[in-house]
Amino acid sequence: MQGRTIPIDYPTKIDLARLPTPLQPLNRLTEKYSTPHGGPRIWIKRDDLTESGMSGNKLRKLEFIAGAARERGCDTLITCGGIQSNHCRTTALVGARLGLRVQLILRGEHSGSADGNLLVDQLAGASCAFYPPREYFSRQAELFEHWREFYAQRGHKALCIPTGASDGLGIWGYIAGSEELLGDCRREGFEPDQIICASGSGGTQAGLTLGCHLLGADTRVTGFAVCDSAEYFQDKVREDVAEWAAEHSKGFAVDALDVSVNADYIGPGYAMADEPVYRTIAEVAQLEGVLLDPVYTGKAFHGLLQELHRGRYQHCDNLVFVHTGGHFGLFPHREHFGFLQ
Incomplete structure (x- = not known):
């Protein structure tokens, strides 16, 4: 294996995962x-x-995102994904562990009892808003801004996290x-x-x-x-x-x-x-x-x-x-x- 070519200076993170994994x-x-x-x-x-x-993989990313949220004085996390999103489920649980509000913008219409990841979202106390796929995709930036402003008007500061925490x-x-x-x-x-x-x-x-x-x-x-x-x-x-x-x-x-x-x-x-x-x-x-x-x-x-x-x-x-x-x-x-x- 060759040596490191660029020094890696990691930003602040909050240790949440059980690392190293096998x-x-x-x-x-x-x-x-x-x-x-x-x-x-x-x-x-x-x-x-x-x-x-x-x-899952989202937790490694959310360690750094949670670190940024803490540094920026945020008390709320807003993110998006499908109804069975692994990322949304992980964000909901991270928020619960750290005492942060979590707002989920979910793609798809929901009726009946929750299952899988959505059940865990609800168990963790995340607020879930459901949107039909066409509206979800066409208005995603607008939906993020709506919920950011919703919490700002109530005295909360939100960090918006893109799909899959991929940025x-x-x-x-x-x-x-x-x-x-x-x-x-x-x-x-x-x-x-x-x-x-x-x-x-x-x-x-x-x-x-x-x-x-x-x-x-x-x-x-x-x-x-x-x-x-x-x-x-x-x-x-x-x-x-x-x-x-x-x-x-x-x-x-x-x-x-x-x-x-x-x-x-x-x-x-x-x-x-x-x-x-x-x-x-x-x-x-x-x-x-x-x-x-x-x-x-x-x-x-x-x-x-x-x-x-x-x-x-x-x-x-x-x-x-x-x-x-x-x-x-x-x-x-x-x-x-x-x-x-």
Whole structure:
């Protein structure tokens, strides 16, 4: 592993996650998906274990966002996402832990009893406002401003957090995460050829890509898109890095980053999966005792296994999948696992 090329001076954060998370070999899956010509050893970085309720990749980002909120004197967090958003659920629990109000701007119409992440949002005491998808997307900036002003009129100061906490502040979570992961790999005696993650808002991929670059690692980071297009995520990663650079490293060559995106396994659309993804989720649970979800990690891991089957990573020695969490999003998809009965 090469040395660090740019000193990393981290901003203030609040320690919320249980770190470091384990780096675990997936020996049974490695054996199953190897070929007569070999193939990489598969590892998984267990960021689903960052904490119990606040589990997943969003917590690493929210540590830095919560630090900024405290420094700026904010007592309220406002963010947005789908009804089953992992990020919104984590924000709700972070707010509860730190004594901050949380306002969620949720995409979709809700009726009946809550399930999955939405149930946890409500248990944590977050205020939830629901908007039809068209209004949610067309008026998102206006909705943020409405709720910011709503709380300001009542004497509260809010910090607005974008989708997935993916911006120039949230990116710090996976700059630090990449440093931790590369240290894990060093202790195991290797440098990963590939780091793979799901990309839904782009922030985790942006942090891993930038972090590996800053640390001089000869490692390619690939995001498996769960929505949108490869071009969208290539632009979004560079946008987040550019926002980070404007504040922390002016003159940084954003265009020099290798931004790798695979958008071949999105399936029917965001938060929708087809049967092969559900079967992959079951296979990983049965072979390794690891739970994936149909929205993010299940799709990305299914894509990874398909690419292995096609020989894409045959020349790699070690491949690390970053498990970004999402267990609560598994349960609203229960009807799709009828093949297990």
